[in-house]
Amino acid sequence: xxxxTLKDVAKEADVSIASASRAINGLDxxxxxxxxxxxxxxxxxxxxxxGGARALAMNRTNTIGLLLPxxxxxxxxxxxxxxxxxxxxxGLHLLVSGSHGDIREAGVAVMAMSGRVDGLLVMSPFVDSQxxxxxxxxxxxxxTIASRIGDGASGSITVDNFAGGRMAVxxxxxxxCTRLAHISGPATNHEARERQRGFETAVAEAxxxxxxxxxxxxxxxxxxxxxxxxxxxxxxxxxDAVFTGNxxxxxxxxxxxKEAGLxxxxxxxxxxxxxxxxxxxxQPALSTLKVGVYELGRQGLDLLAxxxxxxxxxxxxxxxxxxxPELVIRESSKKV
Amino acid sequence: xxxxTLKDVAKEADVSIASASRAINGLDxxxxxxxxxxxxxxxxxxxxxxGGARALAMNRTNTIGLLLPxxxxxxxxxxxxxxxxxxxxxGLHLLVSGSHGDIREAGVAVMAMSGRVDGLLVMSPFVDSQxxxxxxxxxxxxxTIASRIGDGASGSITVDNFAGGRMAVxxxxxxxCTRLAHISGPATNHEARERQRGFETAVAEAxxxxxxxxxxxxxxxxxxxxxxxxxxxxxxxxxDAVFTGNxxxxxxxxxxxKEAGLxxxxxxxxxxxxxxxxxxxxQPALSTLKVGVYELGRQGLDLLAxxxxxxxxxxxxxxxxxxxPELVIRESSKKV
DNA sequence: TAAACCTGTGTAAGCGCTTACAAACGCGTT
DNA sequence: AACGCGTTTGTAAGCGCTTACACAGGTTTA
Numbered sequence: 001x002x003x004x005t006l007k008d009v010a011k012e013a014d015v016s017i018a019s020a021s022r023a024i025n026g027l028d029x030x031x032x033x034x035x036x037x038x039x040x041x042x043x044x045x046x047x048x049x050x051g052g053a054r055a056l057a058m059n060r061t062n063t064i065g066l067l068l069p070x071x072x073x074x075x076x077x078x079x080x081x082x083x084x085x086x087x088x089x090x091g092l093h094l095l096v097s098g099s100h101g102d103i104r105e106a107g108v109a110v111m112a113m114s115g116r117v118d119g120l121l122v123m124s125p126f127v128d129s130q131x132x133x134x135x136x137x138x139x140x141x142x143x144t145i146a147s148r149i150g151d152g153a154s155g156s157i158t159v160d161n162f163a164g165g166r167m168a169v170x171x172x173x174x175x176x177c178t179r180l181a182h183i184s185g186p187a188t189n190h191e192a193r194e195r196q197r198g199f200e201t202a203v204a205e206a207x208x209x210x211x212x213x214x215x216x217x218x219x220x221x222x223x224x225x226x227x228x229x230x231x232x233x234x235x236x237x238x239x240d241a242v243f244t245g246n247x248x249x250x251x252x253x254x255x256x257x258k259e260a261g262l263x264x265x266x267x268x269x270x271x272x273x274x275x276x277x278x279x280x281x282x283q284p285a286l287s288t289l290k291v292g293v294y295e296l297g298r299q300g301l302d303l304l305a306x307x308x309x310x311x312x313x314x315x316x317x318x319x320x321x322x323x324x325p326e327l328v329i330r331e332s333s334k335k336v
Numbered sequence: 337x338x339x340x341t342l343k344d345v346a347k348e349a350d351v352s353i354a355s356a357s358r359a360i361n362g363l364d365x366x367x368x369x370x371x372x373x374x375x376x377x378x379x380x381x382x383x384x385x386x387g388g389a390r391a392l393a394m395n396r397t398n399t400i401g402l403l404l405p406x407x408x409x410x411x412x413x414x415x416x417x418x419x420x421x422x423x424x425x426x427g428l429h430l431l432v433s434g435s436h437g438d439i440r441e442a443g444v445a446v447m448a449m450s451g452r453v454d455g456l457l458v459m460s461p462f463v464d465s466q467x468x469x470x471x472x473x474x475x476x477x478x479x480t481i482a483s484r485i486g487d488g489a490s491g492s493i494t495v496d497n498f499a500g501g502r503m504a505v506x507x508x509x510x511x512x513c514t515r516l517a518h519i520s521g522p523a524t525n526h527e528a529r530e531r532q533r534g535f536e537t538a539v540a541e542a543x544x545x546x547x548x549x550x551x552x553x554x555x556x557x558x559x560x561x562x563x564x565x566x567x568x569x570x571x572x573x574x575x576d577a578v579f580t581g582n583x584x585x586x587x588x589x590x591x592x593x594k595e596a597g598l599x600x601x602x603x604x605x606x607x608x609x610x611x612x613x614x615x616x617x618x619q620p621a622l623s624t625l626k627v628g629v630y631e632l633g634r635q636g637l638d639l640l641a642x643x644x645x646x647x648x649x650x651x652x653x654x655x656x657x658x659x660x661p662e663l664v665i666r667e668s669s670k671k672v
Numbered sequence: 673t674a675a676a677c678c679t680g681t682g683t684a685a686g687c688g689c690t691t692a693c694a695a696a697c698g699c700g701t702t
Numbered sequence: 703a704a705c706g707c708g709t710t711t712g713t714a715a716g717c718g719c720t721t722a723c724a725c726a727g728g729t730t731t732a
Contacts, residue, residue, distance in 0.1 A: 052388055093433060680727090690717090
């Protein structure tokens with residue numbers, strides 16, 4: 001049962017297809033009689049405009065494509081929320097896709113989006129995201145989130161992960177910790193690297209104030225945090241503070257601590273990164289470096305919407321926004 | 337900088353637009369020479385097919401529209417995950433939209449989706465969702481998730497919430513509880529009502545085994561669970577077990593308990609519903625009625641994909657899948 | 673050697689819509 | 703009565719793509 005088309009409506013109302021179009025779109029150069037006749041016919045036929053055709057004719061889809069590494073989970077869900085809120089404020093719709101960390105999949109997704117969206121909002125935190133640039137269409141406005149996809153973008157919004165790493169160390173030292181360990185995210189992730197670099201830089205600067213330091217590698221997953229913490233606890237010298245590359249690994253670390261019969265923060269202080277919703281719920285409540293994940297999404301879309309509003313898509317000096325993480329001290333790191 | 341079109345590619349390769357199309361789509365009735373010439377031209381021009389135009393011409397978008405009350409949060413995020421996984425398995429893309437509980441918004445979203453998707457996956461747990469039916473296009477395959485949108489759907493997948501409510505009571509009684517309270521979801525939500533009905537029915541059947549019972553109303557939000565639990569604790573007779581309409585309210589209830597210096601499960605057993613990821617992380621770990629939320633999404637999409645594969649979209653006897661909740665006993669309800 | 677085939681290719685008609693353009697009409701003016 | 707004007711309408715040309723159909727060659731067959 002194919003849906004009615006504008007042509008059907010026009011015929012039903014006995015007017016030309018052009019008049020039908022005008023009436024439906026509420027243009028003012030239509031006689032009242034015609035308008036009501038068309039509207040009634042449309043209702044009678046359950047006519048719903050064909051968005052695709054309209055988009056093709058108008059060269060405007062009112063849709064933006066959102067490409068994330070994944071489209072679920074605490075972190076991405078928050079991004080989506082921010083994007084969603086901003087999108088509805090701008091009257092835009094969302095075509096979302098997950099790249100699953102695979103650049104080929106990302107390419108496929110971009111393919112599929114091409115011609116269905118007015119602009120792209122992309123997050124690709126992979127170190128080698130440069131290649132990503134090749135996949136992206138040059139002709140579309142593009143805003144990147146926490147990515148290092150080269151230029152060509154109409155804007156970008158990133159997090160100052162390096163500063164966050166330093167803040168973590170400073171805070172831990174201020175709590176009297178002297179044996180700091182870091183559980184890093186995957187080396188393929190640019191954000192993870194920056195956080196680690198911040199940690200290492202601050203540790204080096206702290207010099208004699210610290211007795212010991214170490215780095216274990218995780219993959220941003222809860223389990224990897226658990227395993228890494230286990231390794232840390234099994235070693236000769238134990239840390240009295242652990243800074244993890246993100247919150248989920250911190251949660252895993254907390255479980256490992258509990259398993260070992262140890263307590264945070266008394267035995268080992270734990271500090272996460274991101275401040276995903278779950279951070280408040282774990283026991284003890286997780287201290288973390290809060291990234292306005294929601295803001296990341298919201299402002300990202302705002303940037304893109306601004307670029308779209310530009311007359312011919314003129315670049316107008318690509319905007320770059322950098323968000324600073326903010327230290328949120330809850331229980332897991334509070335020693336003094 | 338408009339992107340290159342097929343016409344441009346055809347001209348560049350000096351062939352007809354039809355041949356260009358064939359070459360690009362890998363049809364086999366193209367001479368090798370032509371094919372490579374076209375492919376090279378396409379690469380040179382950074383040609384990316386215009387998905388919208390292709391969809392219009394083929395009357396197939398390979399995209400399905402996902403309409404949820406919200407597109408973020410623990411619960412919906414899980415649904416999205418299920419849908420996403422299934423969608424990629426079927427080679428389908430996702431156009432998502434949140435209705436925010438507003439039927440008008442839902443209408444707008446459906447409008448926007450019309451002509452951009454091959455089918456609709458809709459979740460609208462509102463009691464008055466009947467009206468929703470009016471907004472939906474008759475011409476599209478439709479699968480509903482946990483909704484009571486009338487018929488016309490090619491399929492539906494729902495949760496046996498009533499049974500879940502009964503299971504909750506049975507379990508609590510088995511733990512030796514005799515004063516049962518229920519914190520219900522919003523009355524406008526059909527699922528919430530069914531869970532409550534299950535609770536009340538089981539309570540009635542338990543008869544003399546129970547000394548007391550009560551129902552407080554919440555709104556599925558964490559805060560409302562907190563407030564409801566406070567009210568419960570302030571009353572003359574206190575429950576020794578609370579069953580909440582969903583997990584987030586249980587989390588709130590747990591906080592209220594802690595605030596009052598009470599312990600779960602010793603003082604009051606707490607039992608949630610859904611088993612969202614967070615349930616494992618709270619203290620004490622939350623017992624709950626597990627709904628395969630992920631499965632809800634995955635099977636929903638599978639159903640839809642099956643309907644799409646149908647020759648002319650023939651209904652082929654709409655499938656209805658009912659998922660039974662499963663009791664997951666963690667710490668918050670374990671008294672014996 | 674003509675009829676019967678393939679194979680590649682181009683022409684053109686859509687898909688459902690918007691929108692320039694021109695035609696048609698009713699007016700008030702001179 | 704001829705003119706200009708503003709309003710309403712229809713015609714038709716796209717938007718970028720697919721695909722039925724026709725057609726030109728080169729092979730086979732009888």
